[in-house]
Amino acid sequence: MSISPESPEITPEIATSKSPHTDYRQLDRTKLTPMYQHYVEVKEQYPNTLLVYRVGDFFECFFQDAVTIAQELELVLTSKDGGREIGRIAMTGVPHHALERYSRLLVEKGYAVAICDQVEDSAAAAAAGRMVERQITKLLTPGTLTDEGMLQARKNNYLAAVVIAKDHWGLAYADISTGEFLTTQSNHLSSLTLELLRLQPSEILIPTNAPDLNTLLRPGEKSDYLADCLPDCFCYSLRSQFPFTLNEAKPRLLTTFRVKSLEGLGCEHLPLAIRAAGGLLEYIEDTQKAYQVPLQPLKTYNIAEFLILDYPSRRNLEITQTVRDNSFYGSLLWALDRTVTAMGGRALRRWLIEPLLDIKGITARQNTIEELKENPTLRQDLRQLLREIYDLERITGRVGAGTANARDLLALAQSLVKLTDLSQLASLGTSPYLRALQKVPSELEILGKEVIGHLVESPPLHLKEGGVIRDGINFQLDEMRRLYEEDQQWLANLEVTERQRTGVSNLKVGYNKTFGYYLSMPRSKAEQAPDNYIRKQTLTNEERYITPELKERESRILNAKDDLNRLEYEIFAGLRTKVAEKAAEIRQVAKAVAAIDVLAGLAEIAVYQDYCRPEMVDGRLIEIVDGRHPVVEQSLGAGFFVPNSTYLGSLLEEQNYPDLIILTGPNASGKSCYLRQVGLIQLMAQIGSFVPAKTAKLGICDRIFTRVGAMDDLATGQSTFMVEMNETANILNHATSRSLVLLDEIGRGTATFDGLSIAWAVAEYLAAEIQSRTIFATHYHELNELASILSNVANYQVTVKEMPNEIIFLHQVRPGGADKSYGIEAGRLAGLPAVVIDRAKQVMTQIEKHSKIALGLRQGIEKVNPVKSKKSKDKLIEQLDIFEE
Incomplete structure (x- = not known):
């Protein structure tokens, strides 16, 4: 922190x-x-x-x-x-x-x-x-950057503000480069942590009366309270508590958005959200000084509107960056991003961290993708035209703030003119997002043409250097330019004229900041200087002169240049203000452009990667036929990935799919890849994308939990196993029957008996008590017995082909449980010395002969809550006999 x-x-x-x-x-x-x-x-x-x-x-x-x-x-x-x-x-x-x-x-x-x-x-x-x-x-500051060179084009730069009152909190966040401004209020500090980790703000504002602030000011000290609600990976800025009071924040919001009530903005009865939004608005005004940031109207949202992904799950699924080196390459965003505008790139990133829960909203996106997939000419024409659209959102932000230069304004104008062509193309479609793009206000094209007509084709970078406005736009400007050019021409001809008049062939016209313009000739020719030459400076080999007419022209030239630049800037500033008045309309169109860019890109990848349209249904069904991992498939190349099916969550007579799958198989056989594959397909479906499968029928998930891989958290002194237990506890405490839970190797970070006991209890609790849709990958083959005890548990394995001296990974998931993990074979493939492999086989043989597993389970069987019926308990006691030698 x-x-x-x-x-x-x-x-x-x-x-x-x-x-x-x-x-x-x-x-x-x-x-x-x-x-x-x-x-x-x-x-x-x-x-x-x-x-x-x-x-x-x-x-x-x-x-x-x-x-x-x-x-x-x-x-x-x-x-x-x-x-x-x-x-x-x-x-x-x-x-x-x-x-x-x-x-x-x-x-x-x-x-x-x-x-x-x-x-x-x-x-x-x-x-x-x-x-x-x-x-x-x-x-x-980290959260208030607007200059193009300081921002990532395809990522929002969020500034957030947090107000905490006991177990309730208010959050507001804005991207001042695009004008987005949102606020929310909720309870439970753990949900605040999730929201901050989802948004990844560059800077978070905290009022000085925040709970336990003294500890916050000393990052080296521990604070259990703040550690639970404010992640230590962000930059925090302390602010006076005054702007965050309700009496100060509410009037500021009313004045800024020119409303009499916050009811229309959705936060009238959310005091903590109002306080956070007001404090954030004051900070923007304080940091921008001479510039007024044109924010969009405040939008109130509910964190329950989207599928929830906690930070470990987001990290494990590698949605926007990889776990290994935090790189973009190898992430889901990398695999899906076929957008051709910066706006579209940012929108896709937002969609991936805000998966929908509404089937109607998902279907609207699917319909547009399907239409673009089936109409390749329309799709390619749209994408080609989109490539000519600049970043309307951020340029409009700079225009509204008064910081846009002539190149910005020209790029915006050229994009506005292209919107008409884009709208006409969209009129060929009938799906929801294409219809939205058909409603481009005609005055935006008129405005774009006016700007293009005013600005030169290649304006300079700096506004006050002149050369920005075309001829014929302003009579006064044209006249000033004519006089200036005449004086410049006179100056250009002066050297030739004076050489002829004086007979000095090497006479020159020069300029310096001290004397201005002057005439110079060799000292040996000084006697040839005319009477109207006034000696200004004598050098070793040169005499410098001025004349009354030269000084008069110099004064006119210098003053005229300043006056010209000043008038050009005034004309440009007026033009920029005129464009700024249309900021709301431009941003509305920009949102539609960004969405169609995302959907056209998803249609493109659906065509070339052979994705199918998933059928979204009510209920808990997950039915994926020949599903594939979208990232691994692209990394390997076409035809190299082995598809696998998944059936979960339906207890209908004709489709008796389990709630929990116990997945066993060798190391390095693809279990973790399979888990992630299922999670990513569900996530992709809920952003409206087509998915890598032959067919898919999916119910809506409220949350996706993944516990895949292991790492220490040395900063907080937590071991690999403790991190694993924390994440597992979070899953068990928050998962519901509508959640998707993907677990890999629970219990492996401790002793064998401890690990098996924990893995058994966790799997049993998920299947019998929570009844979430779960895939539980493990090397504890004893867990296969759960399928004979609980009717909603099934065993699957990743198959291998055994040869005399080697094993071949088939990467196929099939019904049935594996009876061994081939860990020693995996070690051999990794290059362990032969003597170590042989010794490992000897030790394993002895362990298999003498091991007794889970003797304590029998004693505690009557206390196991999830196994409720006496019949199930008796069957479990009976099955425990297999654990003993």
Whole structure:
């Protein structure tokens, strides 16, 4: 857990008397120069940030901030003389054009960066004999980034705020680059943890009256309360509690969204949600300073609207990143992402972390995918046109905030014009999402054409350098350009004219910042200078002159250039404001564009990977015929993956499928892959996607739990087995009969008898008490006996072919239980020395002869709650005899 922003401590080597001063609070400020005095004043207003201060062409840091930035960015730390009474002042800086890159690095490390920029022309300030005026123009924090270069194009950058009251909590989150703004309220702190881990916000705001705040401020100390509700993998920013009070938050929301009641926003009776949203809104206003972020209307949601995936399950299924190295390659998102726009990429990621529970919503997506799958011409034409659409959401955000440049605006305009073609293509379809895309407001195309008509084809990056607006747009601008070009032409002809007039063939026209434009000739030809030449400077081999007409032209040229740039900027700003007024309409269309991009991509992959449309049904049925793992199949290539079927959750007479499958088989035979395969197919179906199977009929799951693989949690001092038990406990305490539970090797992290006992009890509880749909992969073959005791349990195995000196993995799941795990054979395949393999076989033979397993089960059989009937208990006692030698 990192608390951001927080001032770093002074390092010992910097704090010595011979080193530069680093703590401005210990200095006599009256002895500082005016610039340093202003720096200190600004720093005191933003004590918990790293302050970068514009000085000429650099952004400089002083005092302790200079030390911190030099260390974090590996820059050279220098110092500057502050006078005899002040001593040396620590100093480091970066070029102004590199600020974005260095700021991004600091923000990624959890720092907040305050940018103090010049807000007036330095020449004007110098002419007036005063210091250039500077102000904080922006605060950069992990959750408030909007610049394109600081964001991942295909991932939302969420800022969240949390308010906790006993066991209840309110959460608000926003992506200020796209304008999304949502809030919710619920109870149970464990569900808050799940929601934060689902959203993965870049920054979380906490009011200073949060429970147990003193412990939160010291991450090294333990806090059972906060450890349960605030994951330590996020960056937390502490805020004044005042903006998070109901009396302050509610009026702020009403004013911002211009409503008289929050009823229409869905949170009128959710006080904690209101407080979180109001506090988050205040933080955005405080950090953006000169810019007003155009947020979408606040949306209230319920965490029960989506299929719930806890963090271990999300990690084990590798939905957005892999377990091994947290990479995108090899994740489900990698396997499914065929989107061609950044908006579509972000939407697909959101769909994957928000699977639907509503069959109607799922069917609407399936209908669109099916139509696009069956109509390849329409699909390909849509995808080709989508490639020409820029990131409407984020560009609109920059336009609304007043930070979009001419290239942004032109890209937006070109996309708006393309929307008409996109709408016409969509009109060829009849499915829900294609119909939604047909409703593109005609005024957006008109606006796009107007912007294109105003801006040059290749505008410069910087707005105030001119060259942005086309000719013929503004009469005053055209006239100013004509006069400016005439003066420029006169200047261009001056050198030729004066050479002819003076007879000096090497006469030149030059320019420098001190004298402006001048005429130069060799000193040997000085006597040829005309009478109207005024000597301005004598150099070793050259004389420099000015003339009254040259100075007049120079004044006109320089002033005209500034006036031209100023007028162009005013025209551009007006155009940008006009576009900003349509932000809501553009974002609405952008949402439809993103959705059709996702669905067209899913249709594309359904065609080329031979996916089927799953039939979504009421009830608990999971019927997958020849299912395949979507990621492994793509990694192996077509034709190499062995499909397997799955039947769970139906107790109808004609379909007597079990609730729990005991899955046995050798190591490395594909049990874990099979478990994940079932979970991913269910997840894909509930986002509306087609699935990798021959056919599929699926009921809705409320939650998917996976316990696959093992790892230590050294940060909290938990062993592999303790992590396993924690995750298993979470499953048993939260699973329902509508959940899908996928367990792999429960109980393997402890002694054999302990592990078998736990595995038996867990499997029995899931089948008899919870009756969730479960696949329980294990090497404890004794668990196969559960199928003879409980009617809703079945045994399956991953088959192998035994040869005299080797085994061949067939990767086929078939009915029946395996009687051995071939672990020694797996060791041989891994390359263990032959002498070790032989000795292992000898030891195993002795163990099999003398082992007695689970003798204690008989004594406790009458206390086993899930096995309720006397007949079942008697049968279990009878079956336990097989465990004894």
